[in-house]
Structures are given as structure tokens and as C-alpha cells.
Amino acid sequence: MALPNADVLFGDSPYAPPLSKADAAVRFDELMKAIDNAPTRTVGAQDVVAAFSAGHGLDFTSQPTSAYGMLTKALDTPAITKGLSPEALASVTDALAQLKAQQPDLVKDITTSSPLSSGLVAFDLEAPAKLLTPRPTPLRNRIARRKGVGLSHRFKRITGITGSGTGGVGVFHPGIADSTQTNFAPAGASNSLYYARGPKISYAGDDQVVPYFQFSASDEVTWSAQYAGQGYQDVRQLSRTSLLYSSMLLEERMLLMGRGTATGFSGALTAPTGVTLAARSAAAGETAISGATTNVYVKVTSDAGDFGQSVLSSAANVAVSAGQVVDVTCTLPAGATGVRVYVSTGASDPGDASRWYAGRSGYNLFTLQGALPTAGVAASTVTADTSAYANGYDGILPIVTGPNSGYTRQLNAALSTQSPGSEFQTAFAAMYQAVKAEPDRILFNGSDRKQLSEALKGSSSSNYRLTVTQDQLTGVTLGDVVNTIINEVNGKGVAVEVHPWMPQGNTAILSDTLPMPDTQVSDVWAVYNVQDLMGVDWPVQQFAYESSSYWYGTFLCYAPAWNGSVTGIKLV
Template sequence: MNAQTVQETIELVKGAYTLNKTVTTANDLVAYDLQAPAKNLYPVVTPLRNKIPRVPGKGGVATNWRTVKAIIGSGYDSSPWIPEGQRSARMSYSTAPVAANYVTIGEEDAVTFEAEHAGEGFEDVRATMATRLLQKTMLKEENAILGGNGSLQLGTPGAPALSAAGTTGTLPAATYSVKAVALTLEGYINSSVAAGVATVKNITGADGQQYTLNGGSSNISAGATQAVTLGQILAATVANVVGAVAYAWFVGAAGSETLQAITTINSATFSAPLLTGKQPATAITADCSANPGLAFDGLITTAFNPANNAYVITLPTGDAGQGTPLTPSGKGSVEEIDMMFKAMWDLYELSPTVLYVNSQELQNLTKKVLTSNSAPLLRVNTDAQSEQPFRLAANGTISFYFNPFTADGGKMIPVLLHPKVPPGTIIGWCQELPLWYQNNQVSNVAEVHTRQDYYQLDYPITKRMWESGVYAEEVLAVYAPFAMGILTNIGNG
């Protein structure tokens, strides 16, 4: 290479390096400002799990107890009169044996070695995995305590009743077929119009073994048909199904119905063109409402079971798609809740100690109670000596509900939100039996009876990953199922 060639090469190199005379962020010669650790933006709300006592069991496949349901006086049950010098006849008892089978709940997760090493300096991924694994198990347990279903089969709903009326709809003129599927609380949580009604899920465990879970849906009803002209609104209602808190609606030409809506009342209306690409009615082939042998009955399922004598009221169907809203009493209360309180006192001489509601029903309760008839609605507290104008806080809501039907002159009952109580349902629960249930031997109205409480399994290394599971063997033992009340099928309004 001669001197001229060398010089030309040097000049070319200089030219290349002088193209970018300034280093900017566009050159990507920058640090990465990553905040550690990861921010967990998910709620872990488990009020029932946190409040219900956990009691260790004593082995076996079930926890068993006997209930003395009544003590029955001789002669006339309530008349104590005895002639002079004579003895009374002997009293008798009404008893019943009860058994609740233990089941297993749990969840698993894993972290690869590479993920662990890559997370160094960011977070301890094995530790955070364990925390999130425990939290998810707790969330699943909360759902089970509220709405687990091991015994109550929904069966097959009756065919819907249909009608068409109005002039404001945009539903194309046609003859439509409508079918309905009832949903338990688990079914309502597991289902959506986008994802479809939950039926059966085949699950492959981390050990490679398979099992199936039912999603909480009934079998599908027979179809009913209705001719609709342009402008009319199609309305459908179905007879209430015991144990259901929601209903899924399949609409379309006969034989081609698809999922169009899920409601928390037993009616629906359709005024616009049908959604396309949704789950077909042919996907529903069996009653998948319960998981016998795998699940225990939660509070809602226990209350819905007619044999348990809980106070359960399903509001009338009302206007299709609207249902029947709660009724204001005109004296600062709600008729249906007052009736529930009165009935629970008349039947069992007890009162709920808490009302669990959805955000929709909290709003509805507030609207029914805070009316012009429930004055005074506003109280202003201000310092007469202050030169500052008084200030008001906007909005108000119901935080307590007064129950006058108690032996001690009345009780203030907290009204609490629960994220998994569905719209259209209100739960009243007596968490502690009153003092006049003397010698009841029921220190807890309900217990999570644990054969083996939460335990974590760290599996032997067979792959280049850390595998872990959190499990518990338990059952919800509800000793006084009559101490619950449910209002359901409540319309929004």
C-alpha cells in the first residue's frame, strides 16, 4: 500500500467519524432507570377469610358434629302447668348428625434458574413468587368461602318467556330463539360475554396428571321463539333457579343462538343488532354447576340449600331487563331488608351482624334511604365564633343499617362492600349467635375447619427451576345455617 492510498484511507475514516459530532440520547448511550422491585398492582381483599376462625381438625375424611335443633317440652310445648303433687312428663329433643368432608385447595408456581439469576439486583424472584402464590391461594379461598359449591345442582332452567314491544329498537326484523343458562356465584365470576359461559375445564397439573373442574353453569334451557319487527325490543324472562345469582342469554335464529348477555336478574332485553363471534349455545351440553367431592359449600350455597332453613327471598321478575328494585319504606329504610330482619327474629330470635353488598346495591340502598322523606338529611356543624364560612362534604352513603328487631332494643349493622358479591344480591349474616342462645357450644357460627392448614411444598429439583405449591386441607363448617339471609334478583334502580 503506497503513501497516497494510506492518506486517502485516513481521510475517509476521519470523514466517517465526523458525521455525528454530537452524542445525544438518540444514540442510546443511556442508563435504564428501572425502579425495583416490581409494583404489585392487584387487590387482595379477603374479608371473610380474615374474619372466620380457623380451627384445627383431628384427621379423618370429614369433620362431624351433632346439632340439637330444638328442645320440646312435654304436654303443650310452651305451657308449664303441673297439678299439685304430680310430676311432669319428660321433654324431648330434635337432633341431627352433620358431616362436612375435607377438600384440598391450592395453587402452584415456578421460577427458572435463569429468571432467578436475571432478577438479581431487581427483586428476589423466589421470595416474591412465594408471596404472590400465597396471595392467590388466599383469594381463591375467599371465593370458596363465599360461593363454593359441592352439592347444589342447578339442573336445567325452564324455557324463557318472550315478548316484543316498543318502537325505539334497532334489532333487525326476524324470528329469534332465546335460551337461558343459570349461573352460580362461581359461574358468574368465571363467565363473561367475551370469554363465554364457563362449563368444564380440563386441567393438567404440574405433575402431568389431569383433572376436570366444573365452571358453575347449569344446562341450557329449551329455546323459545318470538317474531320481532324493526323497532321492537325483544324481552326474555326465565323462572328463577334456586342457587343462581345470574343468567346467561343465548339469542339468534333457532339452532344458531349465541351468547349475547349475562344478567344478575332473571330477565334481559335486546334492542340492538346481535353481537357476532360469541359462544354458541351448542357449547352448553350438561349441568356443570357443582363440583361434588372436590368443593365444599360456601356461605351462599349453604343459604340457598332449602334444607338449611336460611331466609332466602327472590324478588319478583318485574319489568323485563329491569327487574324489581328495592322498595323504600318512606321512613329511612328498605322494605325488603326490614322484612328479612323481622323474619329472622320471628323464626330464630336473632339478627344479622353484617350486610355484605356489591357497589351497585350500596348505591341503591343509599338512594332508597336518603330521600326527601327521610329528613333530616343534612346537619351543619360550625363554630359560631369562626370567621371562616362553613364547608360541606359532598356525597353520602349508608355505612350502618339499624335493626329494631332484637331483644336488646336494636342493633346497628355495618353495611360492607365485598368485591365478589354480585350485583342484585344482598347477604345478611349473623356471625355470632346472640347471648340468649345459652350454652350453645357454638363459639363460632362458622369455622374453616382445617385437617391441615396452609403448607408450602418446595419440590425436589428435576428441572432447572424452583417449583413450589401452597395447599390446605379444609372445609367450611357452618353450624347455624339458619343465621343467614339472602335477597336476590334485585333490580338496579
């Protein structure tokens, strides 16, 4: 900016004697010389910081941390408050307040939470997402899968011949003499030819028709999800992979515990009967009921595993007092994997809409203790049977607990500790006696297998012994597990296996093959599929990618009598 000329700076003034133009020029020259000789300095950012840190000559008791703080403190000093009128001081203060409200980022330090709560930081996000979903399918991996055609799979069975002791066919003594004469003509026939021969043998058999069923699962990925995930994960690929795993897992569970309603299948479970409640003092390790001071009302259903339950039973009730628990007992129908309990409380029964799911038991007793449920799944949602499905087949558990099984037993107790494994020895003997079965494996729930192993170690009658060898002096491996039960009938080892989805309280005694030659049965259990599992990508009809799985088939057991079950195992 140009300086004013000499006349403007030093010209005539009503308050001073007039100057000649020569005198004014001299004074102007002296001013310019003084300006030229003045010291110069460039003020940088560090000078500003140093000025704030030093207080800039102001008497601060604590140093400000921002420009706003510096100006605010400066306005409080006597030099400023005396030099400005009250109106001017108020105007400056108000302007600073508005500046702070409009530009908070200028009056705060930058930290991990300022000026943004999420921080001005990068995200250390690891791609892709981790798929932490268990997906074991041991039955699906083991059971034979064969090609089917048509609407159903059919086969014929010869279930007994004279002397086999099976199929309801009796026996006869085959001894004959020279004089023995036997006529094969049916009763009432005119044929009266007699020959020297023994009696004619008999047969029993049946036709088996197992219908095919369609199965499917689906998933959808919106375009926004797919495109927003670019650079992180292929969401469409994740959807397809998850759909494949889900379909396999659902089939695995059907193979284990599915129930069908078509002809020849087990059908729906009936509700438990004989429901009784007994209030008693809480024992050691139990928690007395809370949330109930009058009566407890209970209804139960028969558990069908992962796919549902029966209808509700009739209600039972009992009065409870402080310090008590309630034992719920019932009679379970054949095929039930346990009991589900629904409870409510009050001076009178509040009805199913207020009866809440309290838990499940793998045998016929459930103990109500602790805080009674007041939310969650209500009994009012159990309005129809979900234990069996028209579009489904019988899995292993319904077959080995059904009327055609070679052995069924509901223990309603813990496994024996006096003679560990005796429940299965009884089963082996009965199955051998009936059809000469020699089972290959037993499927357990993990908790029940642990109970069997603990029973072996804790039994006073067993020859179990812990031995510490020389190389274990600095470290001992604890624990042991039962992996085989020797069949005391025929000396064969029966494998003990844990199935990941087996409901607690249930075991399945299985034969993979038959112990007889020329049976024409290569595998006792088999899957027949008209179309095995496949994936379908639907045409894009909207802003989404849609996929489905599909398979069309059935599951069957050629020889149910060579399989059995022990259920109702109490959890300890």
C-alpha cells in the same frame, strides 16, 4: 515518503533541452527551499465542519448535513462534471451509493431514532414490577380457623326441645292437678307406673358430617426467567408471593360462593325455566339492537358466581325490528346468584356454536340492546354443569339461600324507595319469629349498597335531611352511606358491609354468634383444617422452579337457620 532525486525530476527529457548535472542540482535545491518555506497548517475536525458549512467554494443552494450529502452535491457542480469523463463520474456515483447502503450510520445524523429506532439512550426502568392486584380476604380474616383431624368433621345438634318452637317439636300446656297421673312408659310396654307429674318433654336433633377436601394451586418459574431477571426482580420470590395471595383469594371466594356435591351440600344448580323474550321499543337511556334484522334466539344458565354456571336452558326466540330492544325473563332456581344470557340471530336458529355470551343479570330479567355479540364465549362451551364441585364445600351464599336457611327471598326488583330497608326488616322479623335470630351483619355488593343509600336519600317518606353547618360554608361534603340498619324487631344495629367479591343482586344476612346462652357454639361459622395453608417447593426435575400451595379442610355453619338472604336485586 522520500522525494525523487534531481536526475529523476530534472534529467534528460525528449521534450526539453538537456540539462547539465549542475543545473539540475541547482533546480532541485530551489525546489526544496520553496517547499521548506511553504506555509503549514494542521487541519482539524472544526476545519472540516467549517469547510462543509461554507460550501468549500462550491455553489450550493442548500448546505449538506453529512459527508455523503457533501460529495453528492459536489458531483453535480460544473467543475466536476466537466473535468471527469462520463464513465468516471458514473463510477464515482455508484461507489458512493454502495457506501451509503453498506454504512448508513456514516451518512445520517445521530438522533433519538437513528441509527437505531430505539435510540442510543438509557432506559429509566424502575425496579421491581408493581404488584397492582387487589387481594382483600375479609371472610378469611374474620372466620374462626380450627384444627381438624381425620377425614371429616362431625358434630351433633339438638335442634329443638318442647317449647322452643324449633326442630319441629311442638308445645304442651304444663298445668297439672293433684290427681294428674302421667306414665312415661312407651306405648305397648308392660310398665304401668303412673306418677303425679307433668308430661315428658321431647327433643329433636341431628348428626352432621362435613367431609374434608384438598385444595391446591401451583406456579412455575423457568430458569431463564429467574436468571434473566437478576438485577431487576427476584422472579422466584414474586412467584411464591403471588401463589400465596392467589390461594388466599381462591379460598375467600369459596367461603363466599363455593358449592359442593357431596352428601349434605347444595349440589348443582338447575337451569332456569320459563324463558320468554319480549321485543319492545327502546326506552330512554337504552340503545336499540343492531346486528339483527330477523329473529333473536336466546338460551340462559343459572349463575353460580365465580366458579361456574348450570347447563343451558331451552331456547326462546322473538322477531325484532329496527329501534327495538328485547327483554329476557326467566324463573331462577333457589341459590342462583343471577342469570347468564347467550344470544344468536338469523332467519333460523344457528345453534349453540353461534350463540354468544351477552351478559349477566343479578335478577330474573336481562335486556338485550346495542350491538349483539358475534364473538367471545359461545354457548357451545357450556356443555356440562360447572356450578358445583365434588372436591368442594358449600360457601355462605349456598347456605343462606338453601333449604336450611332462616329466610330467603328473591326480590326480582329494585330495593324499595318508599320505605328504604323494608326488605331487610321483613327478613329480621321472619328470622326472629322462627328461631329468635338477631343477625349481626349484612354483606352487600357495592352497587347494591349504593342503591340502598340512594333510596334513603331519595325517599319521600324518610326523615333524611341535608344540613350545611357554619364551618362548611366554603366547602360541602356530598354523599352519604348506610352503614347500619336498626333491627326494628329488637332494636339491635345490624352492620351493612360491602364484600369485594359479592355478585351484584345478592345479599347475605349473617349471625356471627347465637343470642342464647350455653349453646356450645362460640362461632356460627368456622373453618376446620387438617392442614392449614402451606407452601411446597418441588424438587428440581427440569430447568424450572416449581411451587404449590396446599390445604386440607372444610367450612361449616353450625346454625343455618340464624342466617338469611335477600337476592334478585335489580341494578338501577
